Structures are given as structure tokens and as C-alpha cells.
Amino acid sequence: MGTIVTLVVNGLAQGALIFLMASGLSIILGMMGVINFAHGTLFLWGGYMYVWSYYAIRLRVVMAWFETAVPVTRFGNILTIQGVQLPPGETLPFLAELVIFIAALLVAVGFVFVMGLVFEKLFINRVYGRVPAQILITLGIQVVFTDIVRVIWGPNPFPIDRPPFLNGVSVVGTARIVHYNVFLILVGLVIAVIIHRILTKSRIGMVIRAGLQSPDHVRAIGINIKRYFTIVFAAGAALAGLGGALYMPLVGNVVSTAGMNNQILAFIVVVVGGLGSFMGSFLGSIFLGLMGVGIAMTVPGLSVVANVLIMALVLMFRPNGLFGLAVSRAD
Amino acid sequence: MQPLLKAENIVSYIGPYTILHDVSLEVTPGEAVVILGRNGAGKTTFLKTIMGLVHTRSGILEFDGETLVDKETHVIQRKGIGYVPEDYGIFDLLTVEENMRIAMWKEDAETKARCDWVLDLFPDLKLAYKRFAKTLSGGQRQMLSVGRALVNDNRILLVDEPSKGLAPVIIQTLAGALKEISRTTTVLLVEQNFAMACAVGQRFYIINEGKTVESGTMADLIQNKELQAVHLGI
Numbered sequence: 296m297g298t299i300v301t302l303v304v305n306g307l308a309q310g311a312l313i314f315l316m317a318s319g320l321s322i323i324l325g326m327m328g329v330i331n332f333a334h335g336t337l338f339l340w341g342g343y344m345y346v347w348s349y350y351a352i353r354l355r356v357v358m359a360w361f362e363t364a365v366p367v368t369r370f371g372n373i374l375t376i377q378g379v380q381l382p383p384g385e386t387l388p389f390l391a392e393l394v395i396f397i398a399a400l401l402v403a404v405g406f407v408f409v410m411g412l413v414f415e416k417l418f419i420n421r422v423y424g425r426v427p428a429q430i431l432i433t434l435g436i437q438v439v440f441t442d443i444v445r446v447i448w449g450p451n452p453f454p455i456d457r458p459p460f461l462n463g464v465s466v467v468g469t470a471r472i473v474h475y476n477v478f479l480i481l482v483g484l485v486i487a488v489i490i491h492r493i494l495t496k497s498r499i500g501m502v503i504r505a506g507l508q509s510p511d512h513v514r515a516i517g518i519n520i521k522r523y524f525t526i527v528f529a530a531g532a533a534l535a536g537l538g539g540a541l542y543m544p545l546v547g548n549v550v551s552t553a554g555m556n557n558q559i560l561a562f563i564v565v566v567v568g569g570l571g572s573f574m575g576s577f578l579g580s581i582f583l584g585l586m587g588v589g590i591a592m593t594v595p596g597l598s599v600v601a602n603v604l605i606m607a608l609v610l611m612f613r614p615n616g617l618f619g620l621a622v623s624r625a626d
Numbered sequence: 627m628q629p630l631l632k633a634e635n636i637v638s639y640i641g642p643y644t645i646l647h648d649v650s651l652e653v654t655p656g657e658a659v660v661i662l663g664r665n666g667a668g669k670t671t672f673l674k675t676i677m678g679l680v681h682t683r684s685g686i687l688e689f690d691g692e693t694l695v696d697k698e699t700h701v702i703q704r705k706g707i708g709y710v711p712e713d714y715g716i717f718d719l720l721t722v723e724e725n726m727r728i729a730m731w732k733e734d735a736e737t738k739a740r741c742d743w744v745l746d747l748f749p750d751l752k753l754a755y756k757r758f759a760k761t762l763s764g765g766q767r768q769m770l771s772v773g774r775a776l777v778n779d780n781r782i783l784l785v786d787e788p789s790k791g792l793a794p795v796i797i798q799t800l801a802g803a804l805k806e807i808s809r810t811t812t813v814l815l816v817e818q819n820f821a822m823a824c825a826v827g828q829r830f831y832i833i834n835e836g837k838t839v840e841s842g843t844m845a846d847l848i849q850n851k852e853l854q855a856v857h858l859g860i
């Protein structure tokens with residue numbers, strides 16, 4: 296029983312991370328018709344920007360707080376990521392740690408949002424409706440910007456810490472509940488509620504739902520849909536960036552291959568859940584997260600096979616995904 | 627009087643295909659003009675060309691003296707061109723109300739009044755107001771499409787075959803509504819249903835194989851059985 300609770304919490308936490316990527320990917324593909332292979336890079340940049348700014352801000356706060364604190368070089372390069380050793384027995388107050396964490400998340404998400412804006416304006420903008428060109432250009436972005444990460448922060452993985460206040464484990468009966476996982480689940484739920492409200496209650500949401508069906512008809516009622524494309528792409532980027540930022544402390548390791556791995560999961564969710572379907576990406580992410588930990592626990596060797604198998608089965612029997620939109624695109 | 631809409635020797639294309647070869651037409655303010663022609667003649671393509679959804683290769687296309695060529699669709703629409711597409715262009719994932727609201731240029735008292743007027747014109751829409759549009763019937767979609775194009779203060783209304791696929795009763799309702807609308811708004815109507823065309827139109831153009839081949843007053847066309855037989859298959 297305890298193991299099952301532990302697994303479910305882990306699986307839901309994985310699902311929450313996948314959802315952050317998949318929700319953006321799904322709407323970008325469904326509404327704009329853009330197959331975005333650069334999504335993983337945005338995730339990766341979110342992760343590195345978070346780690347970099349977290350350590351940079353924390354170092355400065357700690358050095359200002361304690362005169363005897365000692366910087367510890369974790370990893371040196373152009374944008375050095377440098378930890379800090381607090382004086383023995385000392386800690387930063389919770390509030391300070393919280394502010395540092397949130398500030399770092401904001402830096403990461405803001406940075407990736409701007410990356411999304413720039414990508415859309417410079418590259419994606421030119422390839423609407425041209426799928427082969429989209430694949431080439433987004434794959435190109437993926438390769439180049441992943442390499443830029445490696446140039447700046449090096450190709451090797453390096454360990455990082457979780458914020459201290461999220462670092463605990465509670466033992467409930469025989470279940471081990473990792474606090475960070477609970478935090479991820481909460482973030483996932485909050486983001487899901489926000490996205491759902493935007494989609495159902497706001498004008499942007501109305502335009503997105505309309506655009507999922509037919510961008511041309513949206514233009515024909517006097518709406519500059521390209522402006523919405525830019526916003527949606529950047530918002531999707533920011534969500535992926537948030538996913539990356541939250542992912543790194545979870546695994547405790549910063550790796551430049553994290554983007555590609557998570558992108559594949561997100562694509563599977565989009566296929567399984569159905570293009571542009573909010574419910575599809577939500578439930579699909581939970582499903583994939585739970586299945587992932589279940590399989591990793593029972594037959595670890597099968598996890599990749601299982602994911603691809605699920606995708607193939609869905610494509611065979613429900614080509615529009617399990618929650619495919621009940622609309623057919625008009626153009 | 628200066629024409630509100632003017633097309634001269636329009637050539638337009640979709641991808642590698644040239645669809646319109648030579649279309650010329652004028653609509654003066656206050657008129658109701660009908661475009662007739664067989665299936666595949668290029669009527670829909672002409673309306674799409676006006677809306678910038680199909681590209682113009684050559685020719686003059688002007689609205690109120692300003693060129694529409696190479697303008698973006700939303701810019702063209704905002705000049706005051708309401709468009710009712712052949713496939714209705716209704717958004718299934720939006721409610722009827724949202725389908726109306728998304729099209730509003732602004733949500734002021736005048737728009738609200740026009741919206742109420744539309745709901746009185748099509749009581750079906752009022753009944754289904756909060757429902758998702760995917761639950762609407764074909765006739766209701768057509769009403770929503772026409773109604774939606776009327777929420778703004780348009781200067782002209784382009785309507786593409788509103789009678790297509792609809793039952794005779796509904797066609798009558800729509801013909802009545804369009805007649806009513808044409809009292810206050812300039813209308814350019816594509817229509818193959820001759821009764822509907824006669825009920826609404828004052829002048830006509832016939833498009834055949836991407837070219838305007840005939841034009842005149844509706845009264846003339848009603849007399850001219852030969853013309854009807856050649857181009858309309860009546």
C-alpha cells in the first residue's frame with residue numbers, strides 16, 4: 296500500500312511536469328499548425344536559466360547576510376554557477392529562501408517567454424502552413440540552442456540542490472512522500488486551472504478555441520490571428536520553461552539532454568490526448584506520468600517501448616487521440 | 627456615384643492554379659447585387675479574393691477607392707466588409723453567444739442593439755444562445771453566420787450561397803431576412819437558387835469559368851429565358 300502511494304505521488308509529479316510541456320505543444324500544434332521541435336530546447340533553457348539565476352541570487356543574498364559565508368564553485372564557465380557554504384549551524388530564513396526560489400523561477404520563465412517571442416517573430420512566422428520547413432527550422436533551433444547551452448554551461452551533468460524548504464521527505468505509514476513531488480503536483484494543478492480559465496473565460500481563449508478549428512475564419516471576422524499566434528507561442532514557451540525550471544531540482548542534476556527526452560514524452564501526450572485538446576493533454580500527462588513510474592518500477596527496460604506502443608495503439612484505433620477535438624479543421 | 631466595391635479584370639490563384647481569369651464587377655452603395663453561375667464557376671473564389679483569402683495576381687480590386695490587393699484579411703474585414711462564408715465559418719467549440727461576441731469590433735451599446743436585432747430576426751439563435759455551436763443544425767449555422775456578420779457596423783455584406791443545403795422553408799426565412807438587411811446595408815450575394823436571387827437582387831453578374839460573362843438588372847434576367855438556360859441551367 297505504502298509503495299503504491301509513493302508511486303502514485305511520483306507518477307502524478309512526473310505527469311505535472313509533462314503537462315507543462317504538453318499543454319503548450321498541443322495548442323501550438325492544434326491552433327497554429329506548427330510542429331515545434333524546439334519545445335524541448337525551451338524546456339532546457341528554462342532549466343538552466345533557473346539553476347543559474349537561483350545560484351546567482353542565493354549567493355548574493357547569503358554573502359550579504361553572513362560575513363563568513365564561503366562561495367563554492369560548482370561549475371565554472373562563462374556564466375558560472377556558484378554555490379555557497381553557509382557558516383556552520385546557520386540557515387537563511389524561510390521567507391528569504393522562498394523569495395530567492397520564486398525570483399529564480401520568474402527569471403527563467405520570463406527569459407524563455409522572450410525566447411518564445413523572438414523565435415516566433417524571427418523563424419516560426421515565416422513557415423506557417425509549411426510543415427517540412429517547420430520541422431527543419433525547429434529542429435535547427437533545437438540543435439543550435441542546445442549546443443549554446445553546452446558552450447555556456449558545459450556538456451557534463453552537474454548536481455544541484457532543491458530549495459531547502461522543499462527538500463524534505465515525510466513518512467506516512469509505509470509511504471515515503473517526497474515534498475518536492477507534492478509541490479510539483481500542486482503547481483501542475485494550479486497551472487491547469489489557470490489555463491482552463493483562460494481558455495473558457497477570456498477573449499484570448501475564445502480566439503484560441505476558434506483558431507483550433509480554422510485560422511482563416513478567424514481572420515475573416517476581423518481578427519489579427521498572427522498576433523495571437525505570437526502570444527500563444529510565447530506562452531507555450533514560458534510553460535515549457537517553467538517545466539524545465541521545476542524539473543532540474545527534481546532530478547537533482549542539470550543535463551543538456553533533458554530537453555529532448557521530455558519533448559518526446561510531450562509529443563506522445565499530444566498524440567494520445569488529441570491535438571489542441573486541453574483535457575487530452577491534462578489526462579494524457581497524468582496517464583503517461585503514472586505509467587512511467589509504474590513501468591520503471593516493474594520492468595525498467597520497457598519504458599521507452601511502452602510509450603511508443605501506447606502512441607502506436609492510439610494512432611491505430613483513435614487517430615484523433617483519445618480526446619480529439621470534435622471539430623474538423625476547415626483549412 | 628462612386629462604386630463602393632470595384633473589381634476590374636481580376637486574376638486570382640490558389641497555389642499553382644489560376645482560378646479567376648477575368649472578373650469585373652461594381653457595387654454602388656445601397657445596392658443588392660447577385661452573382662450567379664454554375665458550380666465551380668469561381669463565385670466563392672471571387673468572394674475569397676475580396677477577403678484576401680485567395681491571392682490576386684493582377685487587376686484592380688478597390689473598396690471605397692482604396693485597394694484591397696495584398697491587404698491582410700482582418701484589415702480588409704475591418705474596413706467594413708461583413709463576410710458570410712459558404713461553409714458558414716461557425717466555431718464549434720464556442721457557444722452561439724461567443725460566436726457573436728468574438729466577431730464584435732467593440733462591445734458598445736450600438737453593437738448590443740444590433741445583436742438584439744439579429745436575435746429578433748433569428749429567434750432560433752436566441753433559443754440556442756448558450757449552447758455550443760457544434761450542436762446547431764445546418765440552417766441554424768447559416769443563421770448564426772449571417773447574424774454574426776451583422777453585429778458590426780458593416781458597409782457591405784458578402785453572402786456566399788446562403789440557400790445551399792437548406793430546406794425550402796428555411797430558404798424563405800433567409801430570403802426574407804436578407805431582403806430586410808438589404809434595405810439598410812449594401813449586399814453582394816452569391817446565389818444559385820433563382821427564387822432567392824430574384825427576391826433579394828436588383829442587379830446581377832454571371833461568372834462562368836472564372837470570367838464575368840453577363841450582367842444587367844434582375845428584371846432583365848427574369849425576362850431572358852435564353853440567358854437563364856445557357857448559364858444557369860434553368
Ligand SMILES: Nc1ncnc2c1ncn2[C@@H]1O[C@H](COP(=O)(O)OP(=O)(O)OP(=O)(O)O)[C@@H](O)[C@H]1O
Pocket residue numbers: 640643645663664665666667668669670671672712818
Ligand atoms: N483550394 C483549391 N485548389 C484548387 N482548385 C480549387 C480550390 N478551390 C477551388 N478550386 C477550383 O476553383 C474553381 C472555382 O471554385 P469555386 O468554389 O469558386 O466555385 P463556385 O462558383 O463557388 O462553385 P459552387 O457553386 O459549387 O460553390 C473550381 O473549379 C474549383 O475546383
Ligand SMILES: [Mg+2]
Pocket residue numbers: 669670671712786787
Ligand atoms: Mg461556391
